[in-house]
Amino acid sequence: MGESIKSLHSRHSELANGYFQLKVLSNNSLSNHHEVNFTEKLRESKLFPLKPTQLEIFQINVGKMCNQVCKHCHVDAGPDRKEIMTKETMLLCLDAIKKSGAHTVDLTGGAPEMNPHFRWFIQEISKLSINKIIVRCNLTIILANKKYHDLPDFFKAHTIEVVSSLPYFTAGRTDAQRGDGVFEKSIKALQMLNEVGYGIKDSGLIINLVYNPSGAFLPPAQHALELDFKTKLKANYNIDFNSLFAITNLPISRFLDYLLESKNYESYMEKLSNAYNPVAAANVMCRNTISIGWDGAIYDCDFNQMLDLKVASSTNHISQFHIEELQNRNIVVNQHCFGCTAGAGSSCGGTIS
Amino acid sequence: MNTYYNPEDLKKFGNIAEFEKNLANKFFNYYGEVFKEGALTAREKSLIALAVAHAVQCPYCIDAYTVDALEKGCDEAQMMEAVHVTAAIRGGASLVHSVQMMNKAKEITM
Ligand code: SF4
Ligand code: SF4
Numbered sequence: 001m002g003e004s005i006k007s008l009h010s011r012h013s014e015l016a017n018g019y020f021q022l023k024v025l026s027n028n029s030l031s032n033h034h035e036v037n038f039t040e041k042l043r044e045s046k047l048f049p050l051k052p053t054q055l056e057i058f059q060i061n062v063g064k065m066c067n068q069v070c071k072h073c074h075v076d077a078g079p080d081r082k083e084i085m086t087k088e089t090m091l092l093c094l095d096a097i098k099k100s101g102a103h104t105v106d107l108t109g110g111a112p113e114m115n116p117h118f119r120w121f122i123q124e125i126s127k128l129s130i131n132k133i134i135v136r137c138n139l140t141i142i143l144a145n146k147k148y149h150d151l152p153d154f155f156k157a158h159t160i161e162v163v164s165s166l167p168y169f170t171a172g173r174t175d176a177q178r179g180d181g182v183f184e185k186s187i188k189a190l191q192m193l194n195e196v197g198y199g200i201k202d203s204g205l206i207i208n209l210v211y212n213p214s215g216a217f218l219p220p221a222q223h224a225l226e227l228d229f230k231t232k233l234k235a236n237y238n239i240d241f242n243s244l245f246a247i248t249n250l251p252i253s254r255f256l257d258y259l260l261e262s263k264n265y266e267s268y269m270e271k272l273s274n275a276y277n278p279v280a281a282a283n284v285m286c287r288n289t290i291s292i293g294w295d296g297a298i299y300d301c302d303f304n305q306m307l308d309l310k311v312a313s314s315t316n317h318i319s320q321f322h323i324e325e326l327q328n329r330n331i332v333v334n335q336h337c338f339g340c341t342a343g344a345g346s347s348c349g350g351t352i353s
Numbered sequence: 354m355n356t357y358y359n360p361e362d363l364k365k366f367g368n369i370a371e372f373e374k375n376l377a378n379k380f381f382n383y384y385g386e387v388f389k390e391g392a393l394t395a396r397e398k399s400l401i402a403l404a405v406a407h408a409v410q411c412p413y414c415i416d417a418y419t420v421d422a423l424e425k426g427c428d429e430a431q432m433m434e435a436v437h438v439t440a441a442i443r444g445g446a447s448l449v450h451s452v453q454m455m456n457k458a459k460e461i462t463m
Binding site (some may be wrong): 033168170172173211215217218219220222224225228 | 381392394395396423424425426428429430
């Protein structure tokens with residue numbers, strides 16, 4: 001149960017390094033009896049090299065700082081992480097968003113709200129011709145400090161679509177993954193969001209929840225689980241929300257550490273590769289998304305960002321953003337990508353097939 | 354290690370077709386149909402399977418349906434309650450037979 005954990009970074013773990021993680025992923029003993037290579041799978045599905053489709057989502061990771069230290073965090077976020085996006089980089093992002101043609105801006109972290117320029121940034125993005133702004137809010141941040149208590153009103157004022165993790169509708173499961181007391185605070189935060197209209201029918205204010213497994217297993221069917229969540233959260237806490245996204249844990253960063261420590265790594269990789277679904281592979285999110293790191297580097301997705309796999313393009317920093325060149329790139333894939341293509345597939349917006 | 358039960362053998366379940374293909378195919382088709390979402394949800398069926406696995410005390414089934422129940426969105430409390438249903442029915446089945454014992458005892462005692 002939710003014993004306090006530290007970031008890999010603060011533990012000086014080798015796994016804090018993207019290159020080391022890739023070494024683990026490519027050097028697995030799984031290959032002894034079960035050679036499965038993601039690139040080969042894509043080739044069989046006639047998807048290699050993986051190319052971008054139309055760019056739709058401009059995702060920005062505004063920093064690794066977070067008030068939580070979840071066990072599975074692929075960002076290795078925590079209060080000790082000081083890497084956050086500067087206002088100068090945000091200005092470059094604003095310029096790039098205009099050039100990108102994306103209809104959605106998706107802000108993530110860490111806890112994006114902890115970036116001191118967060119509200120200013122949202123105000124500036126709101127002035128652009130963008131259909132949707134998503135903020136990945138961890139819920140507890142709303143209660144973490146008085147200065148965040150008005151976040152629901154701020155989100156509402158800018159019609160932000162809020163996406164929040166809640167691994168289960170009970171405290172045990174949630175706290176085991178996200179830390180002691182997180183469930184109770186998350187429930188309180190959801191009630192505060194409901195109070196200003198989030199998740200309430202016809203309010204136009206969207207709050208979507210994210211489920212991800214608390215362990216080395218795959219997520220359930222999204223629609224069935226959504227029904228369970230809706231029934232339980234309404235009955236027990238009078239909470240309303242819009243949709244549930246079921247997301248698979250990718251074998252990187254702290255989840256990779258968990259897999260190795262718990263000796264589940266090989267069976268998990270085998271499970272992921274056995275569940276490879278070509279339909280999901282054709283719809284992986286890196287095809288219509290671009291991901292910007294706290295320092296302005298450009299990546300195919302937030303996962304590649306954490307592995308330090310920059311886009312394979314001459315323009316790999318926001319200061320050189322060039323949409324045509326980026327659209328011509330080959331997406332960088334590796335063994336961790338099996339997490340996106342298993343079963344019904346997985347993306348920041350839930351299942352993809 | 355030499356044991357009657359080997360976790361690796363669970364993955365070989367499909368190999369039973371090697372000795373008798375026709376019946377194995379029929380069984381696996383039937384099996385697949387049974388576990389499809391129907392009047393009962395896939396999650397409910399998984400919990401029933403987990404409970405039955407404990408009744409028949411099959412280590413393969415317990416292994417498989419523990420994972421399956423988690424992957425159908427059950428949590429530990431639901432899974433343990435399902436096993437208590439097994440225990441209650443098994444215990445009850447023994448105990449309810451004591452009525453027979455009582456009947457017989459009463460029949461032949463003063
Ligand atoms: S709240 Fe999100 S960013 Fe923060 S530690 Fe948890 S998973 Fe990572
Ligand atoms: S991990 Fe990233 S690059 Fe790999 S398939 Fe998923 S979204 Fe694409």
